[in-house]
Each structure stands twice: as C-alpha cells, then as structure tokens.
Amino acid sequence: MEQYEREPNTPVKTAQTTFRIVETLKALDGATVTELADHLEIAKSSAHNYLRTLEHEGYVVESDGEYEVGLRFLDLGGYARSRERLYDVAIPEMERIAEATGEYANLLVEEHGLGVFLARERGADAVSLDSYTGQSVRLHTTALGKTVLAYLPRERVESIIDRHGLPALTERTITDRVELFDALEEIRQRECAYDREERIKGLNCVAVPILYDDDIAGALSVSGPVSRMGQERIEDEILPELRRAANIIELNQAHS
Amino acid sequence: MEQYEREPNTPVKTAQTTFRIVETLKALDGATVTELADHLEIAKSSAHNYLRTLEHEGYVVESDGEYEVGLRFLDLGGYARSRERLYDVAIPEMERIAEATGEYANLLVEEHGLGVFLARERGADAVSLDSYTGQSVRLHTTALGKTVLAYLPRERVESIIDRHGLPALTERTITDRVELFDALEEIRQRECAYDREERIKGLNCVAVPILYDDDIAGALSVSGPVSRMGQERIEDEILPELRRAANIIELNQAHS
DNA sequence: AACAGTATTTCGGCACTGCCGAACAGTAAA
DNA sequence: TTTACTGTTCGGCAGTGCCGAAATACTGTT
Numbered sequence: 001m002e003q004y005e006r007e008p009n010t011p012v013k014t015a016q017t018t019f020r021i022v023e024t025l026k027a028l029d030g031a032t033v034t035e036l037a038d039h040l041e042i043a044k045s046s047a048h049n050y051l052r053t054l055e056h057e058g059y060v061v062e063s064d065g066e067y068e069v070g071l072r073f074l075d076l077g078g079y080a081r082s083r084e085r086l087y088d089v090a091i092p093e094m095e096r097i098a099e100a101t102g103e104y105a106n107l108l109v110e111e112h113g114l115g116v117f118l119a120r121e122r123g124a125d126a127v128s129l130d131s132y133t134g135q136s137v138r139l140h141t142t143a144l145g146k147t148v149l150a151y152l153p154r155e156r157v158e159s160i161i162d163r164h165g166l167p168a169l170t171e172r173t174i175t176d177r178v179e180l181f182d183a184l185e186e187i188r189q190r191e192c193a194y195d196r197e198e199r200i201k202g203l204n205c206v207a208v209p210i211l212y213d214d215d216i217a218g219a220l221s222v223s224g225p226v227s228r229m230g231q232e233r234i235e236d237e238i239l240p241e242l243r244r245a246a247n248i249i250e251l252n253q254a255h256s
Numbered sequence: 257m258e259q260y261e262r263e264p265n266t267p268v269k270t271a272q273t274t275f276r277i278v279e280t281l282k283a284l285d286g287a288t289v290t291e292l293a294d295h296l297e298i299a300k301s302s303a304h305n306y307l308r309t310l311e312h313e314g315y316v317v318e319s320d321g322e323y324e325v326g327l328r329f330l331d332l333g334g335y336a337r338s339r340e341r342l343y344d345v346a347i348p349e350m351e352r353i354a355e356a357t358g359e360y361a362n363l364l365v366e367e368h369g370l371g372v373f374l375a376r377e378r379g380a381d382a383v384s385l386d387s388y389t390g391q392s393v394r395l396h397t398t399a400l401g402k403t404v405l406a407y408l409p410r411e412r413v414e415s416i417i418d419r420h421g422l423p424a425l426t427e428r429t430i431t432d433r434v435e436l437f438d439a440l441e442e443i444r445q446r447e448c449a450y451d452r453e454e455r456i457k458g459l460n461c462v463a464v465p466i467l468y469d470d471d472i473a474g475a476l477s478v479s480g481p482v483s484r485m486g487q488e489r490i491e492d493e494i495l496p497e498l499r500r501a502a503n504i505i506e507l508n509q510a511h512s
Numbered sequence: 513a514a515c516a517g518t519a520t521t522t523c524g525g526c527a528c529t530g531c532c533g534a535a536c537a538g539t540a541a542a
Numbered sequence: 543t544t545t546a547c548t549g550t551t552c553g554g555c556a557g558t559g560c561c562g563a564a565a566t567a568c569t570g571t572t
Contacts, residue, residue, distance in 0.1 A: 008308035014270035015309050026335050043532045052264035053271050058368040071372045074333030078390025079282050080325045112314040116327045134334025299561045
C-alpha cells in the first residue's frame, strides 16, 4: 500500500514558520513588522528577525516598512516548471486554441493534492481575471481539477479530500463528498468536465484530460465569460479543439 | 545616505539553511538525502529532517528517493509577478515584437541586484534555449541587465558589483570594473545595449530601457542566434520595433 | 535464501539559537 | 514638548536544530 501522506517525524519548525511568514505576506498583500507579528501572534522582534533575514536572502522585498513577497520565488518556480515536460509540449497547442477561440486556454497539473496552473494562453477576446500563472487552487473547484480527480485512483482522491477538505468558493461549488464522486463518474463517461461558476462568478470552463500511459498527466481547458460559453459553442467549437490538442499533446509526450 | 544593504542583526540561521537546501536541490537538479548532506556538509539526519518538512509543506516533491524543487514556488513567484504592473502593460507589446521579428522578446527587471526575467514571448522562428521565465541572472552578463545598470545611480551599481562580483560566463563577458562603466556610458549615449555572446555562446541580444519618471523600470530586448542578428537587421528592423514598444509601455504605466 | 552493501530513518543528548519581553530609538502627529 | 505609534536592539531562558551512532529498509548478488 502506497502512502500519500508522510508526516515528518522531527519537523524543522523554523522552516515551517519561515514559509508561514511568506504565505502570510502573500495573503495580506504585503505587511509591516507589527502587522505580521499581530497576524501570526509572534513577538515583534521575531517577525523582525525573520523579515530581515528573508530580505537579505533576496526572497522578500521591503519598501518603506512594507515587506512583500519577492520575485526571487519566480526563479525557483520557473525552474520547477521548466522541468515539467508537459509544459513544453502543451504550449504550442495552447496557443492554437487561444487563437482559434479567442478565450483563455489553461493547463493544470496536480501536486500535493492541489492544482497548479502551469500555463495560461490568452486569446484575443479573453477577459483578464484575477488569476495568474502558477496559482494553486483546490482541485474540486475547477473543471481542470475535477478532470484530474476523475482519473486519479479513488483512494488517492479520498486522501486529498481528507487533507484539503471541500471548501466552497461560490454557492455552486461542490461541497459534498458523494456529490463529488458522482460528478467524477460523469466526467469519466463524458470525457470532459464543466465548471459553471463554481470557482468564480460569471466564469465558465470546459476541460479535457491529458493522459500519459493511462495515468493522468494534467488537464487542458478553455475558460470564458458565461455569455460566450453556451452549450452549443462548447460542443461544436471548443470541445473538438480541446480534444484534438489533448490528443497531439499525449502523442508528443515521449514514452521514455 | 540611503543604504542598499542591510545585514540582519540576528539572522534566523535555520531560515537561511532552508533556502540553501532548496537552492541546492535546484543546482543539483534533484538530489537524494545523502547527496544533499554531502554537498552541504551537514549530517544526513539533518538533511532528512529538512527535506521531509519541506515536502510536507508542499515546497519539495519526492519520487523514489529523489527530492526536487516543487511547483508550489510557482504560486509565490506568479503572485509576486502579478503585482508588477510593468508585466501587464508590457505583455501585449512583447507579443507584437515576437510576431514581427520571429525571435524571442524578453522583459527584465532588477531586484536585489539581480536581473529577473519577468516574461519571454516566443516568436515563430525562435530557437528554444535553456532559459526560463523567472530566471535570475547577473546583470552584467546580459544586454538587458547592462541597460538597467546604465540607468541606475553609480553608487548603486558599485554596491551591486561589491555584492555579486563580475563573474564570467563566456570568454566575452565583461569582468573588469572600469570596462563595465565604460560600456554603461556608451549604453546611455546609444540608448540601447548589445550582448554579443556574453552570456550564452551563439546568442546575440539588443535591449532598450523602459523608464518610469526618470527611473529605470526595466529593460526590453530581442534575442536570437548570431546568424540572424546582424548589425543591419538590428538597426533597421529590431531597434525601431523595440523603441516603439518601450515608448508605448512607458506611456501606459499610469503615473499614480 | 542468506548475504553484503547501499540507502534512509530513528533515537538520545548537548549546544546552540530561536523566542520572548522589556528597553531603546526614531518618526509623526497633537 | 508630549504622546503614541512604529521599528530596532538586547539579554536570558527554553526549546530545538544538530550531530553521531544505531536501527531499519532496500537493493542486487552469490
């Protein structure tokens, strides 16, 4: 029996707080020493020491009192992404989709039970939403994520739900376990997933799986405003485009 | 007198080693517990504890013994980038350049004395090089970086050199202080910078500055193989394209 | 099967250091 | 000047990161 969760036996607590601090800076969209200390309930002096070292290491930037997440993380993140072969293979196809549909084309992979947007290609008519490349999202809140879940072994899905729960983002988000598994079953049969304003109001999304030797490698989607994402257009124009792209990507992934 | 370097008075050493570990994972392109311990000269048990906690926090991924930098960093990095207004403004112009020239269009900003590739747009003929979005590079090794240096106050440049030195990447890299300052002077007069195989052999690059209220906000460039980047083409086709784009970007940066 | 030889993981104890609270300094408003 | 708020320094204690050794798991080989 493979294990999906390994608790560290002797966790390095300082490393954990280090990342808690950076994540808090992100959540607060920048913070001062006292703001951070208050928010994390640690001494001001401790917050001060952490922020200063992080700044010195180049992972945090400061401008008159406000500390911010630094671009240095983009180096590590970009490197991690560059190692994903799926990324290179998918980009040209995504450009085609974005051009053909005019909407956003999105690529997502799973890591540690969360979905990570590996890439987004912007079409001519695409509305810019408050979403960015690299963003990690709950899998059950997007068409992309549900697609990935649908093709993951059931016990894996269970353990992901155990770990991350099923929090709601809009009133349409699936928050019930059995409801989710029903949806996943449907996705497997239809071989595509929908997101009808489950993550962001006014935004619809269709996704198809990208497989690799029967395993799920990621998911590909097109997203756009509800007004332009009617059922007819999805079935007649977008889905064929997505399936064609997914197929090419699957074939181009070298079986090493 | 503004200070550009602030040594933390009481550095959180564990936070420093945490990042040293992640950076080492990147440098070694993945490592096992023992490889990491050997490389950093720490006890295997310590390496083990760090890696496990980092994995548990989601910042490192493990697959049969090999630990790797995780995609989680892309979330922080992508967030940091999304906060840069320059990014949004520049993307459409960079797409135009990439399409018009067929080469790579690149955008770089400075942070902590290093250059960070905020974006790269790929043209039709662009050769893929081992470079990725977010990569941080030494400023003196690229046309983009030299452009930024040229428009930075002199004492700032001095302190950057003090901190990061002038290491060579190819035999053409500028490694001499006065030579560099001469080059910067020339760049200011020409209002553009060249990179003739100073960072990567076989690769040429032209860059122009993007200013914001007389301060340097970043630099924009086109890069391609030496064979296609002759002086005539640069001056007749590429530079006008770059200057036009830089101008539009400068105007579109809202002066708030 | 038994084995060596490799790796990772656990364990216990010491020294270090991360943590806090209080004192100090610097800034802006009253 | 006083007040109130920051950010910063300092010293001492408790917690924990660190190491080395022992224990366990994994290979592939004989």
